[in-house]
Amino acid sequence: MEIRKVQITGGSSYIVSLPKQWIKSANIQKNDPVGLIVQPDGSLLITPKIDGEAVRRTRVFEVGATTDRTYLLRLLVGAYITGFTAIRIESKGRLPPFVLQLVREFTQMAIGQEVVGETDSSITIKDLLNPAEMPFENTIKRMHVLARGMQQDAVAAVRGRDAALARSVIDRDTEVDRLHWLVARQDNLILTDTTLSRRMGIPVNQAAYYFQVSRIIERIADHATRVAYNALILIEFDPDPETLDLIDAASTLSLEIFTWSMEAFHTGDLKKANATLQKVRDLEERTREINTRALQSEAVAAIPVGQIADSIRRIGEYSGDICENVINHIVGQEA
DSSP states (O other), X not given: OOOOOOEEETTTEEEOOOOHHHHHHTTXXXXXXXXXXXXXXXXXXEESOOSOOOOOOEEEEEEOTTOOHHHHHHHHHXXXXXXXXXXXXXXXXXXXXXXXXXXXXXXXXXTTEEEEEEOSSEEEEEEOOOGGGSOHHHHHHHHHHHHHHHHHHHHHHHHHTOHHHHHHHHHHHHHHHHHXXXXXXXXHHHHHOHXXXXXHTOOHHHHHHHHHHHHHHHHHHHHHHHHHHHHHHHTTSOOOHHHHHHHHXXXXXXXXXXXXXXXXXXXXXXHHHHHHHXXXXXXXXXXXXXXXXXXXXXXXXHHHHHHHHHHHHXXXXXXXXXXXXXXXXXXXXXX
């Protein structure tokens, strides 16, 4: 940190000299305007960008015939989430055929990504989505609706021994992942581009809060998917009606806790968040009943039933985590 003294000129103007190295790196010339943004903590941000134009960053990956497909996909997802506005894949020779297919899969998975240039040895993906047009709250509301519906259908698949419904739940998990990646990307963009924070009207700490909740919902959807996988296993067996009733009741309570936690999140209701946390204990008792009942069955059926009970419990616990985040965030704001 450089320390500079405030000076007075003209009897009423306060001035601070700017670091020469920063002036050169930003290519600022005499009489060029700079933007001054007062931050929530009282600090002052000085930026050469006054037109609100988004920061443009490009990430280049080199590939070859021996490049691992899964590794390349992880790199693409990482570049997307960390906020690169363009991704270019290059090869010294002709691009391997699997790369073209992988890129198309990636653009279907990641929101706003499109192929804008392609040659025999390179392919360029560009972000065409304006992040300011995708409010965090709308995305998280959509994630909540999807995750809740997935869990409802997963339990219905268990009772109805419905393989098609279970596979539908598994397929929908990708949509929740896509939305979570978008929230993660926007959070990273706000960290690297303060003008975006201003355009979206979202402080940096608020974006991090949204990301934390988004991550929890994504994990809830993962557990709904886990229930669906176990529903496929249980198709070969016939759980007794009482066990199915216990699963239904526990899942209903877990989803009520999930819904209450999201209501507390959207309204900032501290009392509701605290009351919802108390309900998690009731859910734990109900899932223990399922496990006790499952132990009376053969191991091949008891194991998937136990895993379903565990996922239902985890959905409630993750919902409790949302409530804890709400309490922490709201209390921090009040300070």
